[in-house]
Amino acid sequence: MSASLKNQFDSIIFDLDGTLWDSTGNVALAWQAAINEVDYIDELMTVERVRSITGMTYDSIFDKLFPNLTPSQRAEVQTLCGKHELEILHQKGGELYQGLDETLNQLSKKYKLFIVSNCQSGYIEVFFKISQMEHYFIGHQCFGTKGNPKAENIKDIVTDHNLKAPVYVGDTMGDYDSATKAGVPFIFADYGFGKVENGQVATISNFTGLLEML
Missing domain, CATH: 3.40.50.1000 (HAD superfamily/HAD-like)
Structure with a gap:
């Protein structure tokens, strides 16, 4: 160099x-746990999806991931994802x-x-x-x-x-x-x-x- x-x-x-x-594996687990708590999303959260939005602001992430949700639904999912994310990362961390x-x-x-x-x-x-x-x-x-x-x-x-x-x-x-x-x-x-x-x-x-x- x-x-x-x-x-x-x-x-x-x-x-x-x-x-x-790299925390994407455990973030994906956390966001999937959040998705499982609501009845208006039927999709999987993968490591690839998490990596695809890395670097975006936290608000913009959920606009891109869930464009078809109502503002109130998106806000609920974002709150749940944030909660689970911190909880799981406190336990498992990242690489x-x-x-x-x-x-x-x-x-x-x-x-x-x-x-x-x-x-x-x-x-x-x-x-x-x-x-x-x-x-x-x-x-x-x-x-x-x-x-x-x-x-x-x-x-x-x-x-x-x-x-x-x-x-x-x-x-x-x-x-x-x-x-x-x-x-x-x-x-x-x-x-x-x-x-x-x-x-x-x-x-x-x-x-x-x-x-x-x-």
């Missing part, structure tokens, strides 16, 4: 799903990507680390509980906090923590678009769930690749 990005940044902002861990602890440990010695995700409130806290890696991060922001899109939450992190040269690491085109709107360079994690063809300052094929690059 190129060493051209060394000493260019003072901070790293991470996406969560598809970048730090941490290989080398996560070691890599964050080394990066935290040189950079300020943050998380910005489009998840619901409480989700990042579950990740911290399962991974035991909260101590590496200075702050975090999510869609559920203020209902703002990811670009605005990235801007908030940059402003609130007076970051001078941040970089964002994510795995979807939505992540790239959000970072670009926030004026932050983007590193593409191609081991995740999405595709970014161009525009990124670098691409990593595994999480530990950040150590050599940064």
